[in-house]
Amino acid sequence: MRDQLEEAHRHRDDGYGRAQHLNRVELPKRFYSAVDVVRVESGYAVTLDGRQVRTPGKKIPVVVPALAIARSIAQEWAAQGEFVDPAAMPMVRLINSAVESGEQTMPAFRAEIGKFAANDLLLYRADSPRELIAEQERQWDAALVGLARHFDIAFRPTVGIIHQAQPPETLARLDAALEGQGLLALTALVSITGLTGSGLLAVALLHGLLTSDAVWAAAHVDEDHQIRLWGEDAEATERRAKRKVEFDTAVSVLEALRQP
Incomplete structure (x- = not known):
């Protein structure tokens, strides 16, 4: 399973990583005029x-099950100017990542989310200062209570960074909460998990226990505390804004897949 996940991460370079690389080299010129969304046998392309979009690595035709996702992809292609800038195409990169990874990586994606949940951000609390403790309790406890009630599970939060094992039944039920999710949803959830540092927040978002705004705020409790103490750092603020774009893109994929 670890090999599958590493293979998936290599495929992610065809989307996410490639965008970073192209920022450092000459961008390709726009080679098309018209952008359209068409209905195909298995979804939307x-x-x-007139030529169907394919992934940059394996040249796999990109077909998505939701019209909203296809329209977002089309909007990103249409918005390109003289040059094609992958860094400005978060939906294209996310969907390419999913398609290049393939359905064989789905078990590894589920395992990755579960690995985060077993050692989750929300479960390891600060012992000081008082203001940070209070903010962690306010935002993180609400998420844990919602998950505990919804899935009839229990958590073992701890203070500090020493590993605290979670109940096996809890982890099993959280894994079961991902059953039935397809490749695009799991790719979006892995992205959300990595961006927030929390598998629990990703599961809570998937099941409507938290809004996307609440998830993003909970993921940045510690960072926001540091900002209140020391002020904002321009580079850190820019990085956070870029991550937020990726987060919002992944959230929009989950929302689109919920539509009938």
């Missing part, structure tokens, strides 16, 4: 001058 985007065409550039």
Whole structure:
């Protein structure tokens, strides 16, 4: 399973990593005029001058099950100017990542979310200062209570960074909470998990226990505390804004897949 996940991460370079690389080299010129969304047998596809979009690595045709996702992809292609900038195409990169990874990586994606949940951000609390403790309790306890009630599970939070094992039944039920999720949903959830540092927040978002705004705020309790103490750092603020774009893109995928 670890090999599958590493393979998936290599495929992510065809989307996410490639965007970073192209920022350092000459961007390709725009090679198309018309962008359209078309219905195909297995879903929706985007065409550039009538040719169906394919992934950059394996050249796999990109077909998505939700019209809203296809429209977002089309909007990103249409918004390109003289040059094509992958860094400005978060939906394209996320969907390419999913398609390049393939359905064989789905068990590894579920395991990755579960690994985060077993050692989750929300479960390891500060012992000081008082203001940070209070904010962690306010935001993180609400998430844990919601999950505990919804799935009839228990957590073992701890103070500090020493590992605290969670009940096996809790982890099993959290894994079961991901059953039935397809490749696109799991790819979005892995992205959300990595961006927030929390598998629990990703599961809570998936099941409607927290809003996306609440998830993002909970993921940045510690960071926001540091900002209140020392002020904002321009580079850190820019990085956070870029991560928020990726987060919002992944959330929009989950929302689109919920639509009938």
